[in-house]
Amino acid sequence: MSVLTTNYLTPTGREEAWRFTPLKRLRGLHDGTAVQSDRESLITKGALPSGVTFIRENLEPLSASDDVIIERVRGSASSVAHLAIAANTELTEPIFLGRSAGGMDTAEFSRVRISLGTHAVATVIVENTTDTVLAEDLEIYLAPGSNLKFVTLQEFESKSVYTARHHAIVDKDAIFKSITVTVGGDVVRILPTVAFKAPGASADLLGVYFATAGQFFEHRNHIDHAVPHAKSNVNYKGALAGQDAHTVWIGDVLIRAAAEGTDTYELNRNLLLSDGARADSVPNLEIETGEIVGAGHASTTGRFDDEQLFYLMSRGIAMADARRLVVRGFFNEIVSEIGNEEIQHRIMDRIDNELEKAGHNV
Amino acid sequence: MSTLEIRNLQVSVNTDDGMVEILKGVDLTIKSGETHAIMGPNGSGKSTLAYSIAGHPKYTITGGTVTLDGADVLEMSVDERAKAGLFLAMQYPVEVPGVSVSNFLRTAATALRGEAPKLRTWVGEVKSAMEALNMDPAFATRNVNEGFSGGEKKRHEIMQLELLKPKMAILDETDSGLDVDALRIVSEGVNRAKNANNLGVILITHYTRILRYIKPDFVHVFANGRIVEQGGPELAEKLEANGYADYVSK
Ligand SMILES: Nc1ncnc2c1ncn2[C@@H]1O[C@H](COP(=O)(O)OP(=O)(O)OP(=O)(O)O)[C@@H](O)[C@H]1O
Ligand SMILES: [Mg+2]
Numbered sequence: 001m002s003v004l005t006t007n008y009l010t011p012t013g014r015e016e017a018w019r020f021t022p023l024k025r026l027r028g029l030h031d032g033t034a035v036q037s038d039r040e041s042l043i044t045k046g047a048l049p050s051g052v053t054f055i056r057e058n059l060e061p062l063s064a065s066d067d068v069i070i071e072r073v074r075g076s077a078s079s080v081a082h083l084a085i086a087a088n089t090e091l092t093e094p095i096f097l098g099r100s101a102g103g104m105d106t107a108e109f110s111r112v113r114i115s116l117g118t119h120a121v122a123t124v125i126v127e128n129t130t131d132t133v134l135a136e137d138l139e140i141y142l143a144p145g146s147n148l149k150f151v152t153l154q155e156f157e158s159k160s161v162y163t164a165r166h167h168a169i170v171d172k173d174a175i176f177k178s179i180t181v182t183v184g185g186d187v188v189r190i191l192p193t194v195a196f197k198a199p200g201a202s203a204d205l206l207g208v209y210f211a212t213a214g215q216f217f218e219h220r221n222h223i224d225h226a227v228p229h230a231k232s233n234v235n236y237k238g239a240l241a242g243q244d245a246h247t248v249w250i251g252d253v254l255i256r257a258a259a260e261g262t263d264t265y266e267l268n269r270n271l272l273l274s275d276g277a278r279a280d281s282v283p284n285l286e287i288e289t290g291e292i293v294g295a296g297h298a299s300t301t302g303r304f305d306d307e308q309l310f311y312l313m314s315r316g317i318a319m320a321d322a323r324r325l326v327v328r329g330f331f332n333e334i335v336s337e338i339g340n341e342e343i344q345h346r347i348m349d350r351i352d353n354e355l356e357k358a359g360h361n362v
Numbered sequence: 363m364s365t366l367e368i369r370n371l372q373v374s375v376n377t378d379d380g381m382v383e384i385l386k387g388v389d390l391t392i393k394s395g396e397t398h399a400i401m402g403p404n405g406s407g408k409s410t411l412a413y414s415i416a417g418h419p420k421y422t423i424t425g426g427t428v429t430l431d432g433a434d435v436l437e438m439s440v441d442e443r444a445k446a447g448l449f450l451a452m453q454y455p456v457e458v459p460g461v462s463v464s465n466f467l468r469t470a471a472t473a474l475r476g477e478a479p480k481l482r483t484w485v486g487e488v489k490s491a492m493e494a495l496n497m498d499p500a501f502a503t504r505n506v507n508e509g510f511s512g513g514e515k516k517r518h519e520i521m522q523l524e525l526l527k528p529k530m531a532i533l534d535e536t537d538s539g540l541d542v543d544a545l546r547i548v549s550e551g552v553n554r555a556k557n558a559n560n561l562g563v564i565l566i567t568h569y570t571r572i573l574r575y576i577k578p579d580f581v582h583v584f585a586n587g588r589i590v591e592q593g594g595p596e597l598a599e600k601l602e603a604n605g606y607a608d609y610v611s612k
Contacts, residue, residue: 306419306420307456308456308457308458310416310417310418310419310440310456311452311455311456311458311506312458312461312466312469312470313417313439313440313441313444314416314417314440314441314443314444314449314450314452315444315466315470315473315474315522315526316441316444316445316470316473316474316526317441317469317470317473318441318473319439319441321469321473322441325458325461325465325466325469326458326461328460328461329458329459329460329461329505330459330460331460332460332461333459333460
């Protein structure tokens with residue numbers, strides 16, 4: 001992937017995939033004007049257990065992508081940071097990856113691979129902090145019978161621009177679960193996508209996001225049911241507070257003709273905590289076979305439930321505390337799935353802080 | 363000794379067809395230790411009275427006053443009313459997703475007591491409050507009212523009544539949806555709260571059944587947005603026998 005001669009098509013904003021994204025704020029990631037840095041910021045935290053390696057190597061992409069920024073990343077990144085979990089390795093503790101080296105003047109183009117051998121079991125947590133301009137092509141392969149919980153935490157500082165594709169290829173009887181948390185950054189655009197490779201595979205894509213004044217967070221799920229008897233579930237929850245807070249959730253599920261016995265459901269719920277914020281939510285189910293177990297979607301966008309606030313306040317709880325409880329409760333369903341108390345507290349505290357910052361507008 | 367005074371209370375709700383007057387001048391005085399039963403036909407405004415006293419934003423007060431020991435209740439925010447000592451056990455308790463009962467109770471107790479209850483004693487306090495109402499301790503980790511059966515929601519309301527120790531409680535059809543055993547258990551909870559805190563009670567009900575457990579000092583007949591008759595416990599028996607025809611046709 002060192003051929004750099006391609007004339008990438010710079011998006012104009014009229015394309016379906018780019019119609020919500022504020023291209024002007026992407027710091028040149030989409031049009032080639034970003035200056036590439038030599039940062040390779042992704043590192044592991046702590047020693048790796050046996051059966052796990054993390055090395056940089058040259059690897060061909062596992063999947064095609066029609067995302068122009070991903071194409072640019074593939075044309076620019078010199079190597080792939082590869083976390084490999086060997087077959088039959090069953091990890092009880094999570095592996096932590098993180099990025100804390102950043103910079104706003106240059107852009108990092110990063111390729112990442114996470115691969116699980118057959119019957120490997122692991123939790124991988126990626127912690128993204130700092131102010132950075134980062135475009136990331138992250139591919140995951142789950143070999144037959146493996147099981148991965150993949151947690152990404154976008155806890156960026158306020159200027160960060162992050163665009164990424166997190167693509168999981170899920171093989172026979174493998175179980176993939178992702179939890180995508182986006183609570184920081186100026187522009188965050190993530191494509192959490194899944195392709196099933198063989199029957200019996202399942203994917204659970206969970207996410208939470210909280211955008212405050214001026215922030216733009218976009219999550220585009222795409223699940224490709226190309227094989228029979230795979231199961232997918234999507235549940236993304238977002239809250240918005242403050243002028244021009246803007247979130248986008250797209251849930252594309254494609255059930256191809258061959259995908260008999262598919263079972264899929266996707267849900268997106270948004271909580272609008274103030275005026276001047278905008279939540280776009282577009283579920284999109286394409287079904288090419290009727291021989292399925294189930295396929296459904298739901299999308300709701302609403303404000304604070306007056307009845308809930310009244311109930312809490314009627315027990316003496318002040319308005320601000322009642323709102324905090326309701327927002328925490330709203331996110332808790334998904335945050336609690338992370339399964340790590342320290343991180344869960346940190347994320348909930350961050351959400352409290354964001355809510356407080358937005359305070360007087362709420 | 364506390365007094366809740368409701369004077370000529372007039373309340374409207376905003377509907378698609380404009381403001382509709384529901385309460386047309388309610389007068390009622392409740393003192394500590396007294397139990398006032400309110401009975402009346404569906405839609406007569408009983409819950410409206412309860413919610414208006416508690417401060418539900420849906421209702422607009424168009425006239426009259428509500429005071430607790432002279433303090434203007436209608437000027438208070440919803441949480442201030444609770445802090446002043448008012449409690450509403452709701453006809454339809456609200457589900458709050460993702461908020462555990464134990465977190466909710468602790469937050470409420472902290473707000474009402476002005477400081478967080480000591481963890482050591484608090485856990486025991488909640489446990490015994492739940493046991494007293496025959497609630498499985500597992501309810502503490504469940505989300506507030508979420509998936510509770512109708513009767514479980516009502517028990518949860520009365521458990522809060524015992525735990526939060528208000529001065530005045532309005533019980534809006536707490537007896538509806540309770541089986542015979544639960545009715546007794548819940549009534550005992552109310553009586554414990556009455557005895558422990560000299561609680562004043564407004565008990566809204568459709569049935570005399572609960573009045574056998576919680577003895578009212580006064581019975582008020584509510585019809586068409588106002589109190590149309592008052593009496594002692596014998597009035598309840600009369601209503602059960604004759605219905606509200608006399609009052610509604612007037
Ligand atoms: N938003 C609204 N629009 C129109 N009418 C309303 C609205 N809210 C309340 N009402 C009316 O107010 C009246 C009083 O209702 P309320 O709930 O207080 O009655 P209630 O005496 O508690 O009845 P029940 O015994 O059935 O509980 C009812 O006729 C009801 O339909
Ligand atoms: Mg009612």
